[in-house]
Amino acid sequence: MKQYFSIAASAACLALSMSASVAYAAADRGTEPEAQEMVKKAVALIKSAGPEKAYKVFTEHPDGAFKDRDLYVFVYDFDGNCLAQGANPKMIGKNLIALKDGDGNAFIKGEIDLVKKSGKGWYGPYKFTNPNSQGYELKKSYCERGAGDTMVCVGTYVK
Template sequence: MNKFSLFTFSASALLLGVLSGNTLAAGERGSDAEAQEMVKKAVALVKSAGADKAYKVFTEHPEGAFKDRDLYVFAYDFDGNCLAQGANPKMIGKNLIGIKDGDGNAFIKGMIDMVKANSKGTYGPYKFTNPNSQGYELKKSYCERGAGDSMICVGTYVAK
């Protein structure tokens, strides 16, 4: 491959990553800013495509949509019913308002209460399983009000 071809390939790969919404980052953990950006894109998709279609995209993340390293979208209604879950689709349809972390924090209820009061914000830290490491880690989640009485969130794991 000559220098021009290598440059064209590299530029095309970079452009494809930018256009697809995926970020190119050196670290294995997503940042707070990236989580907030993903939530904003997720809320925009709910508004443009409708909640049901958006929730399917958040859960199945076709072509890498709404999944980047340890960042993924999850959505709950204000009663605590899981509407979308980008890391564990088995959670969808379950009412998890009372679920608690290892320290006894009812974190889904805490996020819902925060979104009801402020429409958006960061909740945490709380302990949650990191799908990449399979270990419990401290996490905080940025959430915004979604369609109707629901919230859309993306969490970041707190570096040790």
Template sequence: MFSSTPSRLFHILLTTSALLFSSLSHSAEGGASKAEAEAMVKKAVAFIKANGDKKAYEEFNTKQGKFTDRDLYIVVYGMDGVVHAHGANVKMIGKNLMELTDIDGKAFVKERVEFAKTKPHFWQEYKFTNPENKKIEPKAMYCERLGETIVCGGIYL
């Protein structure tokens, strides 16, 4: 059994508070949450099903549209690694990014395609440039397979 001295209790409370603050700090800074990313992707998949690829991709590519919220935006990849829509950088559309790696050398598009071959939806982590602050940060991407495409939206951690 451990001693519950005031200084030990203070240390436990301080440590617990720090952990809680660090887990909430991204949301407090205005970044999207995992729940918001999942909801956005589900909304995007429903929009594609209701309106077709062409109209949906045009909407996803609009930075001021309903599929961009702070640091959260929609990207759509083909199973071949080609970008069909990109809410943060329209210059990526039409490019095959299968061999693209993050700062640590992780081929995250290739990994995303491999995940999509066996999972209907999944989370993936890698590092990417945050469009809001232009810094390379850890990112978690939620993706859903839709036919021969992968619809994704991510958050910065």
């Protein structure tokens, strides 16, 4: 009886540990509503502070602004030039319209086409490196038209 209790207790502890890991992983990722809200706040900042100041905030995150777990803002003009990038500032100034994921999906072009056509919406999924895990994961991005011919996006990794 004592050995049965010990096995049952061990199994219960393992189950709790596994569910805590799953809960932690879910809490470590942004959600679709959070991504949409961040885009809306980013577009509002562009309108109130101007693009140049807003792009700097999106990229540098003063006081943690516009960076929440794996959520960050990225901005491209309609030619594919990166104007702001909250996870990798080295991308700023580069034309990435032809950038493709591992499946050959030109996702920057796809996001631009979506915003040109609809003004806003979800694009994806596509594969991209998660800056937190450094793993190649499925991602989809919510994008809205920014200042002039630009798009403002925040992506969330598909769970």
